Amino acid sequence: MTNDNDDNKNDDSGLFRRLMEDIQPLERDKRAPAYKPKPPARARFKHADERAVLEESLDVDIDDMDDLETGSGESMQFKRASVGRRTLRKLARGSFSVQSEIDLHGMTVPEAKSALREFVKDAAVRGLTCIRVIHGKGIGSGERGPILKNKVNNWLRRWDEILAFVSTKQVHGGTGAVYVLLKKE
Template structure:
């Protein structure tokens, strides 16, 4: 390493992490609102319940006994998908394809791993809330609950699917 010399402090280039501009963040927020309005709202008889980190959702037509079995982890997990590291759009399309394929194969219960969102900052767990919103809207989904601790806890959900006729 001949001919190499150490840079003096004042000769060094300082690099800062770039943050999205306020305009870009506002644009993203507007797009999310538009997406919400196009795909309907979550309000209705089948309400999403959240108690701390735990989440549960049940269609009114699903018997309470079946829902209790799901909450206790009594269904066999027939397939799973992991959405860690994906953007919202990527996660939505992967989850949509996964649910469609699982339903086509006749799976009754699947696990979706979305992560806890601990590094999401002030907005909270973006992927986790997105997954819950999407699942509650799709007709193939009868119910979902936070997984048991051994299966991912609040970073994953068990999803009970409608059987294919």
């Protein structure tokens, strides 16, 4: 039995040598490395993730920080650098057709923020370009000033879907509402 195994081993070795005799070994510098180190892992955090962690650690809503204050009768206006002054003037004149609107009267700040956020996202997905947000003048807020008006002013400035906004013409609510120009998706 042992002799048969030895003969098979010799036959296998001989067969292997015969098959490999025409093969040329690769030059050293043309060989692929036996081990290729993996590239370092990249963090996949987004701005929103960092913001959520910061809000959680501070136990505050970042949108409540550095609020811009406006009085109940003051106009609001904002435009991104990509929006021209002519477009902002057209928006202020009410030249754009208002395609949808939301009325935030009577809502608490968290309710208003949630409702407005969903409304803006939905409007952007639907491809709307001009919407109206009725926030009120804050007359009922007394000495505290126009709470929702100030919140809306700050929220809209921070949301990526917003290109510009401006207080509406008197007939559409004046300083108690804004025309909002949205990015096209």
